[in-house]
Amino acid sequence: MVSRVLGLVRDATRANLMGTGLLGEAFTVAFNTPNLFRRLLAEGSMSVALIPTLRTYLSDGDERQTEDFLSASFSILIIVVGAVVAMGMAGSTAIANLYASVGRQPDVAFDALETAVLLRIMFPFLALVSIAAFLQGILNAHGVFGPSGMAPILFNVCFIVVPVLFGNVFGNPARAMAAGVLVGGVAQAICQLPAVIRGGSRFRFVHPLVALRNPGMRKVLALVAPTILGMAAYELNAFVSTALAAGVGAATSVGLSIRLQELVLGVFVVSVGTVLLPELSGLAASLQWEPFVGRFRQSLEVVMLVSVPVAVFSIVARVDIVTLLFKRGAFDNASVLMTADAFFFHTLGLVFIAANRIIAPVFYARKDTRSPTWAGMAAFGVNILVAMALSPSMRGSGIALALSIASAVNTGI
Incomplete structure (x- = not known):
């Protein structure tokens, strides 16, 4: 809860300083790009595949094999993420130019040069947050959630404090x-490390060939590939939405609308899903299917009971919510209306996204990554087609509606 509130303060600070103008658009696009890879390679993929496999090792009680598995996982993660960071920084200009061309309307400006600079600054964040996600996976597999909950709080504090105190040093x-x-x-990474060490978990960097020969690592890799499209379907949809929104000058308003949606999900849904995955993994490992099904049903009922009335309230009070949270500084009346319109259409899909966050762990706990993969691919395709069709006329609202429709397709499948 504290993390989500600070995240809201973070977004309000960003809106106050940059609004929905060129600088705000450049930052939104640049920040979202490494975050896509973060969700694919870290939180949305590596940690989901890591937890069920690690739970199996912990159940067996062999500390040496557990250490070898963690070392292999850590090594492969560092190599892959390091390569992505290097390529992202080297190709920042090309990425910015790609954003400048996708769905670009003739009357919409875009600062590709500033976007490229911001991409080079922020791509190393992917490596840092991937390490943090790896440590979180270890702690969650042991049933420890406190330090992982503190990590995003510290991130948001730094995000808010650094520009306020040192804004003049950096030029803009x-x-x-x-x-x-x-x-x-x-x-985020440092705050979790002491808890991992106290818990007795050990890992080191090993040669990639040694890592790839580890049987646990091979299981993780087999789970990771389909998980990228399955668990991260929502994040992929959000990325496409941002790219198309930049073309119609609505990247910031759509981004803030998504953040409001994620605030609701983070407070009421994500915490349930985070606790649910390791619990279901343990039940699946011991073949306790009756409590497995019961726990899933209970979690889904609780989430639906909360998300439906919250969605209705958010739709009714959307303009007041956006005005209260963001209207100050560079964020004017036009920015409020753009963001509120996008939030209306995003909220239509809130219930489906909430359901997906509970349904997906059921498949991953059973090590079934194929089913959510197909659902994610279908939803991703629907989002692209609908967003491309609606964005020229509805601008940011059309992109938000496309994401909600895609989320409904994902849930239905």
Whole structure:
């Protein structure tokens, strides 16, 4: 809860300093890009595949095999993420130019040069947050959640404090916030390490060939590939939405709308899903299917009971919510209306996204990554087609509606 509130303060600070103008658009696009890879390679993929496999090792009680597995997982993660960071920084100009061309409307400007600079600053964040996600996976597999809950709090504090205190040093608010992102990434990783050490978990960097020969690592890799499209379907949809939104000058308003949606999900849904995965993994490992099904049903009922009335309230009070949270500084009346319109259509899909966050762990706990993969691929395709069709006329609202429709397709499948 504290983390989500601070995240809201973070977004309000960003809106105040940059609004929905060129600088705000550049920062939104640059920040979302490494975050896509973060969700695919870390939180949305590596940690989901890591937890069920690690739970199996912990159940067997062989400390040496557990250490070898963690070492192999850590090594492969560092190599893959390091390569992505290097390519992202080297190709920042090409990435920015791609954003400048996708869905670009003739009357919409885009600062590709500033976007490229911000991409180079923030891509190393991917490495930092991937390490943090790896440590979180270890702690969650042991049933420890406190330090992982503190990590995003520290990230948001750094995001807010650095641009406020050192904004003049970096030339503009966007670059100051980018520096805050890096400092926050360091804080996320460091704050969890003592708890991992106290818990007795050990790991080291090993040669990649040694890592790839580890049987546990091979299981993780087999789970990771389909998980990228399955668990991260929502994040992939959000990425496409951002790219198309930049083309119609609505990246910031759509981004803030998604953040409001994620605030609701984070407070009422994500915490349930985070606790649910290791619990279901343990039940599946011991073949306790009756309590497995009962726990899933209970979690889904609780989430639906909360998300439906929250969605209705958010639709009715959307303009007041956006005005209260963001209207100050560079965020004017036009920015409020753009964001509120997008939030209306995003909220239509809130119930489906909430359901997906509970349904997906059921498959991953049973090591079934194929089913959510097909659902994610179908939803991703629907989102692209609908967003491309609606964005020229509805702008940011059309992109938000496309994401809600795609989420409904994902849930239905």
